[in-house]
Amino acid sequence: MHKIIAFIGLLILAILLPQFSSAYVLGILVLAGVYVILVLGLNVCLGFAGQISAAQAAFWGIGAYTSAIINMRLGLSFWVGFPLAIVITGLVGLGLAIPTIKLKGFYLAMATIGFQQICFLVFVNWRPVTMGVDGIPNIQRPSIGGYLLRSDRSFYYFLLIWVLIAIIFSLRLEKSKLGRAMKALRDNQLAAEAMGIDTNKVKCIAFMISAAMSGAAGSLYAHFARYISPDLFVFSTSTLIISMLIIGGSGSVAGAILGAILLVALPESLRFLNNYYMVIYGLGTVLIVIFMPKGLAGLIGRIIEKLKFFLEHGRGREKVNE
């Protein structure tokens, strides 16, 4: 299957690339990995379940701050902060989902925007806990059984494991009963209810998983960068994550990965674009929505289908002529 080949190829690339990369490129690879997890998280909520969330950056921040505070201000290790970040952020996601359960489409988007903005203001203004605009410095790198992940390269491989876990989780979720229930909810909520699906519960779970994954990404980011401040966790980051998913292909795990990697790598690799990349993302989102609703992953999928068809039938014609 072409998907498995592509995946293994990408994996080999992901393992080998850091060996030849400068520190600068390595930083970008780590950032790409973090965004892959973020976009995979949004894919559960928006891609699978069809629930729009413009609060992904806020959840990212909650995870980051939770982990950072536990490590830097309480002195506990990453291995306490990381799971707690996931659980707490997940619970906050659930806390947002429950009161907004009846909201759809635009109204839900607005509720998540409201939540995002309030979170940002809390990050900035709750100085005793978050240290406000100064941010939280001196967050420690994780250590595994005594071995401290001091170098960026070692952290990268550590992150890669979590990225793979997120990918496998997303794929398994997609094929599971819950994943199908989410897609049913997305496609036709009323019919989903009639099939015995508790759509309210599925919505809440989708939000919770999405938030938890963002929380994980937050903790990982905080322990890599060793410093966090509020200006990362803003509304425009949330819309950036949405753009990544849409351009990559909403609803598709491959699309989420593609979108994240592409939109992180693009401004860095095409220098002349550097000043214009936001315009390109914005326009890209609009164009994809209008012309390619399945995103780039959908486009690539269609091209591969056409190639397969051509190869099979091309060969058939040869046989007839013999």
Place this chain on the structure above:
Amino acid sequence: MSDTVLKTEKLTKDFGGLRAVNELDMEIKKGEIHALIGPNGSGKSTTLNLLSGIYLPTEGDICFKDEKINTLPVFQRTELGIGRTFQNIRLFDTLTVFDNILVGRHTKLSTNFFQQIMKTKALREEEEENREKILGLCKTVGLLGREHLLANGLPYGDRRMLEIARALAGNPSLLLLDEPFAGMSPTDADRLVEIIQEIGNAGTTILLVEHHMRVVMKLSHNISVLNFGVKIAGGTPEEIKNNQNVIEAYLGKEG
């Protein structure tokens, strides 16, 4: 445990000032194919929506297998064994035929989330079992061999069939069909009549809301007739055919 699968008592639904369903008494016994007919706007679809839980009754009771279900949410009624199709076809367009029916099987899937994620043996066994059942349903409605196609691209008649297969996947004891013959070609309609008879013979109780009289007369054991939300007649097809009130409701009073 009585013979009655569904019973409504003085079932009433108001929308603001409009009384769409007015003190409806209806009783359906196990294995029966019961038709609900009436001119446009008589309250048939509203009744179906009340039974499946999309609307809540203003007054009156709905009893499913001797249990009052008036305020039960939609998904819980499905868990109890009520399945339905929709007048405006509601398929999961981005899913395949197979997956659409598999969603219909939602209430019968017993593996938990952990088993699903970790792909345990129990899951694989359940998936095999489901696969057989779903392919069987595909065969019944004539979709065998096309289960990998997206629901989106299917022709109209097949979309209706898919909805029925999906509703059957949950092994409902009561199947609510909302105008399944609407827009059907004669060939498809004949096939659907056979399918409904097959389902009925297998022991499923069916409530059919329909306009096509020929089909109603052919299929149903009993008929309830609504007009302006009120039940004006009930009985066998023969009785209904000759009922003066029914004729007047459809054709208007003479002179």
Place this chain on the structure above:
Amino acid sequence: MFSMATQLFINGLAIGAIYAMVGLGIALIFRAVQAVNFAQGEFVVFGGFFAITFFSTIGLPVWLSIICGVLATMIMGYIFQRLVYVPLQRSTSITIVVATMGVSIALTDSSRIIWGAAPRLFPEILGSTVIAIGDLYVVPQNLVILVAALILFITQYILFERTFLGMQMQAVAQDKETAALMGIKVNRMIAITFLYSSGLAAIAGILVAPITYIWSTMGSGLVQKAFVATIVGGFGSVPGAILGGLFVGVVETLCGGFISSTYQDAFAFIILIIVLIVRPMGFFGEETMDKA
């Protein structure tokens, strides 16, 4: 204490009038095409920037710069409608949200590329000396905003309720098919709605520019407040957008003054979340039902 409250109240009314104008544009577009416009804030920004360009760079007198700024923004609104809304006519709510978010991102950065990242200023119409009325100090521009808003809303009321054009626009908003059957040129009415909404946004930008300056990223914050205003007032309702805007402006300013100025921006969103949970249809909105 009382005078501080009154002071804040007047300031709140002024910013509320701005929210109301932006919200009005959003509400009108929604009524016309049943879709939201997340890029409305960028039209405010472009309106302000256009006027500033006509005034500072081209050297037109203030009044002409304002008119040209509004017209330029209207043209932009027309192009926007043709390129984005027409292809997405039959799309879902989420699709439009995402698409207009994309436009918003693109326009925000475009304005930065064109006019730079620094905030730009447009001159005040009545000068900058603060007017003292008893204990109150009124910034003259706030007065201009309030008067302009009043004139605008009254003119709009007359336009919508008393002219044939207004009747046609209302008919299209309520039921396109019937309106078309009655001979109303539906597409033209929709285009006019977009032109008008963009014009409103431009006026809002020009009015607020002397006080807060115009900078490229101010659009998203503004449009979010405007959305809060329309939701609180009742989404899709014209009086709702106006009253919602004034309400949000006043509450936000009063709370900012008396409770906490650092969290001032949060109050609008707290109101939003409360309204969405308790009464999503707002004051003037109607409940909609999902049918089988």
